[in-house]
Amino acid sequence: MKQTFKLLVVALFAGAFTLLGYKYFIETKGSTMAFNQERPVIIPTSNSNLSTTNVNLDFTEAADKTVHAVVHVKNTTNSKTSNNDKYSFFGGTEQKKRVGSGSGVIISADGYIVTNNHVIENSSQLEVTLNNNKTYTAELIGTDPNTDIALIKINANEDLAYVPFGDSDNLKIGEWVLAVGNPFNLTSTVTAGIVSAKARDLNEFDGNPQSFIQTDAAVNRGNSGGALVNTKGELIGINTAITSETGSYVGYSFAVPSNNARKIIEDIIEYGNVQRGILGIAGGNLNTRIADELGIDESEGVYVNTVEKDSGADISGIKKGDIIKGIDGKKISKFSDLVGYLGSKQPNDIVDVKVLRDGNEKIVPVTLIKLETYKLDYLGLEIKNTNYKELEKYGVKYGVKVSRALNKNLKEYGLEGTIIIRLNDKKIKNIEDAKYIMDKRNNGSPIKMTFATEQGEINSFIFR
Numbered sequence: 001m002k003q004t005f006k007l008l009v010v011a012l013f014a015g016a017f018t019l020l021g022y023k024y025f026i027e028t029k030g031s032t033m034a035f036n037q038e039r040p041v042i043i044p045t046s047n048s049n050l051s052t053t054n055v056n057l058d059f060t061e062a063a064d065k066t067v068h069a070v071v072h073v074k075n076t077t078n079s080k081t082s083n084n085d086k087y088s089f090f091g092g093t094e095q096k097k098r099v100g101s102g103s104g105v106i107i108s109a110d111g112y113i114v115t116n117n118h119v120i121e122n123s124s125q126l127e128v129t130l131n132n133n134k135t136y137t138a139e140l141i142g143t144d145p146n147t148d149i150a151l152i153k154i155n156a157n158e159d160l161a162y163v164p165f166g167d168s169d170n171l172k173i174g175e176w177v178l179a180v181g182n183p184f185n186l187t188s189t190v191t192a193g194i195v196s197a198k199a200r201d202l203n204e205f206d207g208n209p210q211s212f213i214q215t216d217a218a219v220n221r222g223n224s225g226g227a228l229v230n231t232k233g234e235l236i237g238i239n240t241a242i243t244s245e246t247g248s249y250v251g252y253s254f255a256v257p258s259n260n261a262r263k264i265i266e267d268i269i270e271y272g273n274v275q276r277g278i279l280g281i282a283g284g285n286l287n288t289r290i291a292d293e294l295g296i297d298e299s300e301g302v303y304v305n306t307v308e309k310d311s312g313a314d315i316s317g318i319k320k321g322d323i324i325k326g327i328d329g330k331k332i333s334k335f336s337d338l339v340g341y342l343g344s345k346q347p348n349d350i351v352d353v354k355v356l357r358d359g360n361e362k363i364v365p366v367t368l369i370k371l372e373t374y375k376l377d378y379l380g381l382e383i384k385n386t387n388y389k390e391l392e393k394y395g396v397k398y399g400v401k402v403s404r405a406l407n408k409n410l411k412e413y414g415l416e417g418t419i420i421i422r423l424n425d426k427k428i429k430n431i432e433d434a435k436y437i438m439d440k441r442n443n444g445s446p447i448k449m450t451f452a453t454e455q456g457e458i459n460s461f462i463f464r
Contacts, residue, residue, distance in 0.1 A: 059192055070104070070188045075099065101119075110160075112141070115151075118224065119224050142269075142272060144268070149264045168260075175230065176194055177231075184222055186222070200213070200336065202243070209336055211257065214252060214253070216251050237255030238258070257340060260344050278312075279342070285334045286323070316367070319357070327342075349368050394419045422448075423447060423449055424447060448463075
C-alpha cells in the first residue's frame with residue numbers, strides 16, 4: 001500500500017513539474033519570441049499618418065455642394081444681316097437672333113453669378129437656368145475682357161445655393177479638383193482630375209500674359225464659366241479654355257484662379273471696372289539661351305528690362321538688369337507667376353519683391369501703381385491716359401497714348417507712342433471716352449482714328 005502511495009505521489013509530482021516546465025519553457029518563450037520578432041524594412045514609407053479619407057478620396061460631398069450652385073447661361077445676340085434681297089435692294093438690314101450658351105457659378109445667396117466674358121459677349125438677352133430647372137432673366141453687372149471674367153445677377157425670391165471662394169494660392173500640383181459645368185447643354189455635370197500646372201500662360205507671345213490653373217479634368221464646350229473646386233467644395237477657379245485641335249477635350253483645360261476672379265468681381269461691384277495694380281516694370285522670362293546672351297548665370301525668374309518712370313518699382317529702386325526671384329515670400333520662376341500674383345492685388349498695396357542684383361539678393365518693398373489702360377480690340381491697340389507734359393510734348397491739348405500694338409502687322413506702322421486725339425471725329429480726352437465710342441458703334445462699322453506723332457504731325461487711319 002505504501003509502495004502504491006509513493007508511486008502515486010511521484011506521478012503527481014512529475015505531472016506537476018512537467019506542466020510547469022511546459023508553461024515556462026514553451027508558452028512563455030514562444031510568446032516572447034513572437035513579441036520581439038521584427039520584419040525587415042524594404043520599401044521606404046512616409047512618417048505621416050494618412051487617414052483612410054486621404055487615401056480613398058470621396059468626391060460626393062464636394063460635388064453635392066457645387067452642382068446646385070452651377071447654372072446654365074444662355075446668351076441671345078442680335079446680329080445684322082443683309083442676305084434678304086429686299087433689304088439689300090433698299091440698303092436696309094435684318095435682325096437675326098443667335099443663341100450661345102455656357103456655364104456660370106453662383107457666388108452669393110442673393111444671386112451674383114460669375115462666368116466668362118466670352119459666354120455673355122454682345123448679349124441682348126441673358127437667361128439663367130438653375131439645376132432645379134428654374135429659369136431667370138439675368139442682368140449684366142460688368143466684364144473684364146482682359147481676364148475673360150464677367151459678373152451677372154439674377155433676382156430670386158429665395159436664398160440661392162452658392163459656392164464659397166477658396167484660396168487658389170494654396171493649390172498644389174497633383175491636388176485633386178472637380179470641374180462642374182453644363183457641357184453640351186446638359187445640366188450640371190461633374191468631372192474629376194488633378195492640378196497639372198499653375199501659372200500657365202497661353203498667350204506668351206501676344207503681349208497679354210496670363211496665369212491659368214491647368215488641370216486634366218474633362219472640360220468641353222459649354223463648360224466655360226463653370227466651377228473648378230477642391231475636395232472641400234471651395235471655388236478655386238473659373239473654367240475658361242481648353243487646348244484642342246478638334247474643339248473637344250483632349251486632356252488640357254485651363255481655369256482663371258479664384259483669387260484673381262474674386263478680386264475682379266469685387267472691383268466691378270465697388271468701382272464699376274477693374275483696378276489693376278502693377279509694379280511698373282517690363283521684362284521677360286529667363287532660360288539658358290537668354291541667360292547666356294545677357295551674361296548671367298540665372299535661368300529662372302523675371303529679368304527687368306525697363307522700369308517705368310515714377311512707378312512704384314522706380315521709386316523703390318528696382319533697376320534694369322535686376323532679376324525678380326520672389327514676391328511676398330512666393331517663388332517667381334516666370335513672368336506668368338508674377339502676373340498671376342499681382343492679379344489679386346489692388347493699387348497702393350505694398351508687396352515685398354525679392355530681387356537678385358550683382359549676385360546678391362535683397363527684399364524691396366514696392367507700392368503698386370494703378371494701371372490705366374484699355375484695349376481697342378477692334379483696332380488692335382492698347383491705350384493709356386496721358387498727362388499734361390506728354391500732351392505738351394506732342395503739341396496737342398488732349399488725347400490718349402498708344403502704349404502698344406497688339407498684333408505684329410500694326411507694329412510696322414509705328415503707331416506705338418502716338419497720341420490718339422479723335423475716333424470717328426469725336427474728341428478723345430481719356431480712355432473712358434475711347435471705351436464709350438467703341439461700345440456705342442455699330443458692329444463691323446469702320447473706325448477713323450486721328451493721331452499725333454512725337455514730331456507734331458497729325459495723321460489718320462481708317463480701320464475696316
